[in-house]
Amino acid sequence: MELRDLSFRPRIVDALNRSTFETVADVLSRDEEQLCGTLKISAKDAAELVHACVQVITCSLYPPKTALQLLNDAAHCMLSTGDTEIDKILGGGILSRGITEIVGESGTGKTQLCLQFCLTVQFPKELGGLDGGAVYISTNGMFQSKRFNQLTNSIQLHHSCMRNKDLTDNVHCVTVYNFEVLRNIVYCQLPVLLSRNNIRLVIIDTITAVIQDAFKDFRKRAIEIFCLSAKLKEISDKFNTAIICVNQVTSDALSKEGFYEPLDCDDKECWNYAQYYKQMLLLGDGMKIPALGLSWSSVINTRISLSRPLRTLKETICTMAKDPRVITVMMAPHAPKRAGQFYIDNDGLHGVVCNSKNNI
Amino acid sequence: MRDARSILLVKLNIKPGQIKKLHDAGYKFLEDLKEASPLSLSKDIGVSVQEALSIIRQIKNDKLPSASLTSIIKRETYAIPTFCNGIDKLLGGKGVTLGKIVEFCGIPGIGKTQMGIQLSINVQIPRNLFGPEGEAVYIDTEGSFIIQRVAEIANGTIARLNETVEGSPFNLETILSRIYYFRIHDYIQLNALIKNMDEFLNEHPMVKLIVIDSIAFHFRTELDLSVRTRVLQMIAQKLEDIAESFELAVVLMNQMTTKFGGNSGPDNTTLTPALGDVLSEACSDRVLLFRRDEERFAHLFKSATKPELQITSVQFQIIKDGIRDCPLPSDPGQ
Numbered sequence: 001m002e003l004r005d006l007s008f009r010p011r012i013v014d015a016l017n018r019s020t021f022e023t024v025a026d027v028l029s030r031d032e033e034q035l036c037g038t039l040k041i042s043a044k045d046a047a048e049l050v051h052a053c054v055q056v057i058t059c060s061l062y063p064p065k066t067a068l069q070l071l072n073d074a075a076h077c078m079l080s081t082g083d084t085e086i087d088k089i090l091g092g093g094i095l096s097r098g099i100t101e102i103v104g105e106s107g108t109g110k111t112q113l114c115l116q117f118c119l120t121v122q123f124p125k126e127l128g129g130l131d132g133g134a135v136y137i138s139t140n141g142m143f144q145s146k147r148f149n150q151l152t153n154s155i156q157l158h159h160s161c162m163r164n165k166d167l168t169d170n171v172h173c174v175t176v177y178n179f180e181v182l183r184n185i186v187y188c189q190l191p192v193l194l195s196r197n198n199i200r201l202v203i204i205d206t207i208t209a210v211i212q213d214a215f216k217d218f219r220k221r222a223i224e225i226f227c228l229s230a231k232l233k234e235i236s237d238k239f240n241t242a243i244i245c246v247n248q249v250t251s252d253a254l255s256k257e258g259f260y261e262p263l264d265c266d267d268k269e270c271w272n273y274a275q276y277y278k279q280m281l282l283l284g285d286g287m288k289i290p291a292l293g294l295s296w297s298s299v300i301n302t303r304i305s306l307s308r309p310l311r312t313l314k315e316t317i318c319t320m321a322k323d324p325r326v327i328t329v330m331m332a333p334h335a336p337k338r339a340g341q342f343y344i345d346n347d348g349l350h351g352v353v354c355n356s357k358n359n360i
Numbered sequence: 361m362r363d364a365r366s367i368l369l370v371k372l373n374i375k376p377g378q379i380k381k382l383h384d385a386g387y388k389f390l391e392d393l394k395e396a397s398p399l400s401l402s403k404d405i406g407v408s409v410q411e412a413l414s415i416i417r418q419i420k421n422d423k424l425p426s427a428s429l430t431s432i433i434k435r436e437t438y439a440i441p442t443f444c445n446g447i448d449k450l451l452g453g454k455g456v457t458l459g460k461i462v463e464f465c466g467i468p469g470i471g472k473t474q475m476g477i478q479l480s481i482n483v484q485i486p487r488n489l490f491g492p493e494g495e496a497v498y499i500d501t502e503g504s505f506i507i508q509r510v511a512e513i514a515n516g517t518i519a520r521l522n523e524t525v526e527g528s529p530f531n532l533e534t535i536l537s538r539i540y541y542f543r544i545h546d547y548i549q550l551n552a553l554i555k556n557m558d559e560f561l562n563e564h565p566m567v568k569l570i571v572i573d574s575i576a577f578h579f580r581t582e583l584d585l586s587v588r589t590r591v592l593q594m595i596a597q598k599l600e601d602i603a604e605s606f607e608l609a610v611v612l613m614n615q616m617t618t619k620f621g622g623n624s625g626p627d628n629t630t631l632t633p634a635l636g637d638v639l640s641e642a643c644s645d646r647v648l649l650f651r652r653d654e655e656r657f658a659h660l661f662k663s664a665t666k667p668e669l670q671i672t673s674v675q676f677q678i679i680k681d682g683i684r685d686c687p688l689p690s691d692p693g694q
Contacts, residue, residue: 025548028555029587031594033397050555057552061542062560064497067480068536070507098503218618226580233503234545276467276616276631279651294631297468298615299577301504331469333504336678 001056003027012049015039024053076334079201079242080128081113082120082155085351086342087128089327091335095302096130096200096242098333099232103247103290104282104306108325109344110246113306114203115148116348117244118171119155121201127159130242132200133170135193137185139210143173154347172199179214179224186231194239201242202235208248208291222295229299245300249288280330282307303330324352369393378415381405393419410641413597438492440483440569440609442475443520444685446674450660451645455482456609458492458568461599461642463575465614465633466649471656471678472613473504474513475649476571478683479611480539481510481517483569489524494568494608495538497560501550501577505541516681540564547578551591554598561606570602574613576634589638596642614639655686 001024003016019039021027027035027049035046065073078093087093094100094117102110118136123129136143145168152167172193176182182204190202215221236243280289280297282305290297290305297303305328328339341352367390369382385405387393393401393416402412439454448455456462456479464472480498485491498505514535521530540560544550550572561567575595582588603610619632633639633646640646644664650657659673675686 025546028548028551029591031590033399034590054552054555057549058556061544061549061553064540064542064560066537067498067507067510067539067541068533070541071511071536076506076508095506222617223581223583226577230546230578230581237503237543237545275651275653278653279467279469294467294616294618295580298580299502300468301502303469333473334506334509336680337469 001025006052006056008049008052009045012039012041012045015041015045024056027053028057077125077130078128079117079130080120080123081349082116082123082128083342083349083351085340085353086327086349087351089338089340089351090304090329091332091338093128094242094244094304095332095334097236097240098301099229099236099243099245099299100302100304101245101247101290101296101300102304102306103249103330105249105288105308108306108308109342109349110306111144111205112147112344113349114205114244114246115144115151117201117203118148119151119167121242122162122165122167122170123159124161127161130200132198133172134201134203135172135174135190135199137182137202137204138173138175139177139182139204139206142175143171150346151348158347172197176210179210182210183228186228186235190235191238194235194241199239199241201244202232203244204246205244206246206248207296208246211292211296218293222293225292225295225299229296247296248291249282250291251288282328302332302334304328304332305330327351367391372419374415374418378405378407378411381407382415390419408641409593438487438490438568440479440492441485442676443478443482443517443683444658444674444676446685447647447658447676447683450647450658450663450672450674454490456569456611458609459603459607460644461596461603461610461612463612463614463633463639463643463646464649465616465646467616467631467651470649470651471683472649473502473573474509474678475683476573476611476613477505477510477513478517479569479609480571481514481535481682483609484530484535484538485517485521486529489521492568493566495540495564495566496569496571497540497542497557497567499542499544499550499553499570499572501544501572502574503543504573510539511536512680513682516679519681538566540567544578547582547591550578551595554595554602557598557602561602561608565606567606568608569611570599570608571611572613574615575639576613576615579635580615580617589636592635592638596639600642612639612643 003021003023016039030038032043032046032050035041035049036043077096079096080087080093081090102113104110118134120128121130121132121134124131148168155167156163174185176185193199211221211225215224232243235241276294277289282288290303307326307328324341324343326339327342329335329337331337342349343352369388369390370379372390382405396416398409398413398416401416402409405412439452439457441455442448451457451462464475466472476498480496483492483494483496485493487493511532514532518530518532542553544553579588579592599610602608615634616631617634619630640662643662645660646662648659648661650659655675656677657673657675677684677686
């Protein structure tokens with residue numbers, strides 16, 4: 001919000017014109033004493049300036065909704081995967097707002113799941129869709145259109161209501177190769193695109209490499225991660241759009257011992273870094289954890305991991321599925337940690353019905 | 361009106377140590393401190409900005425920081441239970457005490473949002489069940505306040521209360537209508553919202569809890585540490601004022617960050633609460649939620665009032681109904 005769009009007393013306007021202040025944020029990031037000093041205005045004028053800025057910023061927040069209104073508005077709904085069993089594991093699907101991360105080693109089905117979401121998002125609400133289109137931002141080569149067509153045909157075969165729709169027309173694809181372009185798309189182009197089209201899902205496949213390549217300095221990287229995700233969440237709320245970010249894995253420092261900070265506390269283990277890693281550890285052959293570290297983990301709302309189970313686990317599986325994989329809700333604000341098996345065939349991802357509880 | 365010139369600082373309700381520092385720096389009369397800013401005062405007398413500010417505030421109010429006994433008793437009687445006895449004990453016996461700021465920090469997925477939701481519901485527990493019978497303001501900066509989950513925990517709470525009292529007047533709709541939800545998209549918005557929170561609280565005097573989930577998220581987008589510290593300090597001060605004057609509890613959720621330790625190289629990496637020390641001044645209690653293997657624990661690592669506490673780590677669990685005690689507490693030493 002620009003300061004020149006607001007009206008103040010002439011002497012405050014003069015003081016602002018003389019200064020380098022441009023936005024409301026410039027005023028609100030200083031306390032009143034500093035404003036007096038920097039702008040050379042009286043305490044009373046400073047208070048008035050702050051008050052006006054506060055009003056401008058907060059007017060859109062009032063009146064707040066009550067939780068009851070949120071419930072009645074169905075503020076959060078679920079986007080189905082198109083498979084009942086997998087939906088059960090995920091607690092109904094993925095959230096229609098906020099950032100959902102899909103993480104896993106290569107070849108575990110991350111992109112397959114994303115392609116499937118591009119189709120299910122177009123389902124009517126009764127079928128667990130959001131009745132809208134999708135944007136697919138790919139950072140590792142072209143959109144897999146061949147596979148997408150295959151899935152489209154299968155969906156149209158199984159759901160008669162989708163037959164008359166052109167499902168490919170509702171998926172907007174873009175390929176980016178570096179972080180600058182990705183940022184440009186998220187900050188400038190995406191809001192325009194979403195304001196003109198009925199889009200309910202944005203996928204970034206994958207977020208990992210562009211960020212890792214662009215920032216070697218960890219502090220800088222963390223700040224960029226927080227900025228980008230704040231913008232994505234803002235877009236998600238404004239346009240009521242689900243965001244999926246695909247993340248890769250890394251075999252980071254699990255072997256390191258002794259990560260703790262005493263901080264005058266007897267219970268040293270509570271600061272233990274290894275405990276964090278242990279929680280984030282994926283199923284699979286290696287000691288793999290999601291890439292991009294703790295900062296990225298702090299910005300996502302939901303984390304879903306896909307993995308191929310360990311061999312010993314594989315042997316105990318009593319299903320007919322040829323190549324069973326595991327989908328795990330690592331963390332989610334709406335669902336407990338839970339895992340289940342699935343397999344992929346021509347028609348997409350399918351959950352394996354499991355009678356015994358498969359809590360991890 | 362007394363003449364400010366004639367009032368000796370020693371006559372005011374300032375700590376002896378602070379008076380000595382003020383005297384050493386040449387401050388004798390109230391008049392001398394009239395123009396002082398927290399920053400200049402802190403440099404002059406060699407104390408933290410926070411402490412300088414508290415001196416100035418104390419002088420400006422020129423009154424004893426007294427609370428009536430009734431209000432103290434009220435605060436202590438009507439705390440907000442977490443539904444985990446262990447955590448309640450850490451926080452002083454009955455849960456989150458009104459009039460204070462409490463911080464919960466922990467890694468993603470440990471249950472900070474779940475705790476926030478549970479408290480927003482529990483603040484409404486009626487007086488006859490020793491709850492504060494209030495309302496809650498939930499300030500969501502991350503978008504993790506999922507309404508279906510709130511309803512689920514509310515139902516769990518109703519079920520639990522019905523075990524104690526037959527036909528309690530508590531139902532899902534009333535609970536949900538007493539939680540006011542603000543979604544915040546940057547820290548300037550957060551600062552502005554907190555700045556004029558008074559107005560809202562005057563209109564809604566039943567609000568006894570403000571949850572900010574999380575305080576850290578938007579501040580971590582700011583590159584300039586001095587700006588970050590400054591705005592954070594403004595917010596922390598305002599929250600202290602609000603907590604005190606409206607007799608409500610403020611619960612801050614905080615994220616964890618990586619700390620690259622000292623001289624021993626990059627290998628010496630530890631976890632630490634985000635945002636540095638700015639918050640710790642304002643929070644009377646700081647609780648770390650952490651995991652050991654698959655179990656969840658809460659650890660009190662800063663407390664203003666309870667230094668004598670023997671056990672500082674307790675186990676808790678999150679189930680469908682919300683935050684609960686563990687049925688069979690396992691020995692933390694194992």
